[in-house]
Amino acid sequence: MTVLSETKARSPRLALALLSLPSLLIAIDISVLSVALPRMAADLRPSPTELLWMNDIYGFMVGGTMITMGALGDRIGRRRLIVACSAVFAIASAVAAFASAPWMIILTRAVMGIAGAAIMPASMALIGELFPDPKRRVSAMGAYMTCFLTGMSVAPLLGGVMVEYWWWGSVFLLGVPVMLLTVLAAPRLLPESQTTVSAPLDVRSTVLCLAAILTLVATLKWSVNGAHPWEATALGLAGLLLGLVFVRRQRRLEHPLVDLSLLRRPGVGRALTVLFLTALLMGGTSLFATFYLQSVLGLSPLVAALWQIPSMLAMIVASNLGPWLGHRIAPARIVLGSLLVMTAGFVPYVFIPADRSGIAAIVVGGALATAGIGAAFPFLMNDIISHAPQELGGSAASLAQTANEIGIATGLVILGSLGTVVYRSHAGQADGSWVDGFRSATDPGALHHVRDAFVAGYHAVGVTGVATMAAVLLLYVVRRRPSAQ
Incomplete structure (x- = not known):
């Protein structure tokens, strides 16, 4: 109460x-x-x-x-x-x-x-x-x-x-x-508000959850930064073990930190997966867009930010336009259309050049991607809340926010690591990053080489974005069919 x-x-x-x-x-x-x-x-x-x-x-x-x-x-x-x-x-x-x-x-x-x-x-x-x-x-x-x-x-x-x-x-x-x-x-x-809860906060679940997440992230970092294979493997196995222990503990507790039964509900599981994957792509591609504008094209932070205004406006407009259309069009169709728009947003990154003409790819791709997720987000959140039992509505909302936040951060790691690996391959380096490359390039020839290697990594990120969105679309369409019948 x-x-x-x-x-x-x-x-x-x-x-x-x-x-x-x-x-x-x-x-x-x-x-x-x-x-x-x-x-x-x-x-x-x-x-x-x-x-x-x-x-x-x-x-x-x-x-x-x-x-x-x-x-x-x-x-x-x-x-x-x-x-x-x-x-x-x-x-x-x-x-x-x-x-x-x-x-x-x-x-x-x-x-x-x-x-x-x-x-x-x-x-x-x-x-x-x-x-x-x-x-x-x-x-x-x-x-x-x-x-x-x-x-x-x-x-x-x-x-x-x-x-x-x-x-x-x-x-x-x-x-x-x-x-x-x-x-x-x-x-x-603000009023004070608190709920009478008889069960104490499970500290072990808290520690296990955070330790599992950070250990798995560290595995990605070690594997892309020259760690010995056995070290990365051991760390990854440790993260998976911590995650399994966390899940097992939640299933055994009378008052778990998070009710995992929510994930077995088709509406909740599907929407959480879509939120996580789209957030992953948005978080990862934002890193590359910033470095492309400032380091590849040599724009100042202010001018680079000005070129990202269309993405800002697209998200704000779409986040209000989506719910308005929901009064006239079936929400499932709006979400499907929004995800298609977002998929199209990653296509320009696959072909982005290493010169000023690439600004068009940044503007168009960014606007389409942010408009797509901006319009779909309210409906995905509603899917999670509406498919969860009333007594688990708060837990479902927390899971949705957690999936979104972890998705953004995971994208920075996974896509950042992918871009780093491709950059090193094209730059002919065993270690280091494009940050080191741009900083150490002292002549036009070296700078051109670093730019091309970075853009190759950006292309790989674009391909990953399109492929991931294709999987998201397939997941959304296939998992909706049983409930639509």
């Missing part, structure tokens, strides 16, 4: 606005680092492994701890958790802004990821309390998700402006005033 204590919201709309601010910032932080990464890499000189960890540790910590932090908020109070984690987020952001070594970026972004994982589910739960009327609640959830998508969209432009006129650390300072405002205003604008 849910209990409201202390105070009720003075104004639900003001409370919603306050809750949306951290979600906007969390979304920005997921993707803004890719804009600052070239300048940051040139300054801090990370190794290839450190470079990948700097970029994706935030998303993995968000995805790996979100379910746990949601359960923690139920027990200690959602407003209390939002206030505490907003303060932690602000402190970690300030430290990251003035980091002098790659490990400082990795550590502070890990802390920011855990804090962000706590804020998002607690905010969604509070919105349910603030808007008890179902219609108003749906509208409020829509506004919250629109704010989140807007943050993902404006991050390249905002980051480009800040890196252009200040320094790369300024992108982290965005979090300080927003989170401090949340700390100060939340006690006055």
Whole structure:
């Protein structure tokens, strides 16, 4: 049973606005680092492994701890958790802004990821309390998700402006005033909300879940950065073993950290898989688009960000157009059409050239891909919630958010690793990354060679995107047929 204590919201709309601010910032932080990464890499000189960890540790910590932090908020109070984690987020952001070594970026972004994982589910739960009327609640959830998508969209432009006129650390300072405002205003604008839960939080499940995710990610990193095969194999087996132990524990517990029976429901399992794979592609290709514009074409961060505005606008428009069309067209047809549009978005990357004409591929491909996922996302989320039992609706929503966050971070690792392998093959190198190649190219001939090798990696990523989307389309069509009969 849910209990409201202390105070009720003075104004639900003001409370919603306050809750949306951290979600906007969390979304920005997921993707803004890719804009600052070239300048940051040139300054801090990370190794290839450190470079990948700097970029994706935030998303993995968000995805790996979100379910746990949601359960923690139920027990200690959602407003209390939002206030505490907003303060932690602000402190970690300030430290990251003035980091002098790659490990400082990795550590502070890990802390920011855990804090962000706590804020998002607690905010969604509070919105349910603030808007008890179902219609108003749906509208409020829509506004919250629109704010989140807007943050993902404006991050390249905002980051480009800040890196252009200040320094790369300024992108982290965005979090300080927003989170401090949340700390100060939340006690006055938000009600306290917590659920009476008899079972304690299962710490072992929390540790197993996070350890399994990070171990498997480390396996990918080691295998692409020159580790001995037996080392990568041993680490991968350890990650799989931890994952199996986690799954077995969830099946045995009376009150598991996550109810895995949801995955056996066709609607939930299908939608989660689609969310994960599409997020994987979006997360991975964003990294290549940024390096292509800045390192291959030599554009400044600001100009590179301006060329990504069409993708930003396409996602915002599509995320509102999709639900509007849902009143006139069957949702399944909208999702299928949206996934086809997204598939078309990865085709230009297969043929992208190493000269300025490639800007058209970035603009067209990015706009199609973001429009496709923007229109499909609300319906995929609805599929997950509607197919889950009412008593498991919260668990289903947490799984959806976790699949999306882990998908983004996994894409950065898998597609980043694929691009690195292809780059090394074309560059004739046994180790190193394109960051090292662009930095060390001192004459036009060497720079041309590095550009061609990087673009070859980009082509491989484009082929992977098209092939993966073909599998997603097949999965969506085939798995819908039984329920449609």
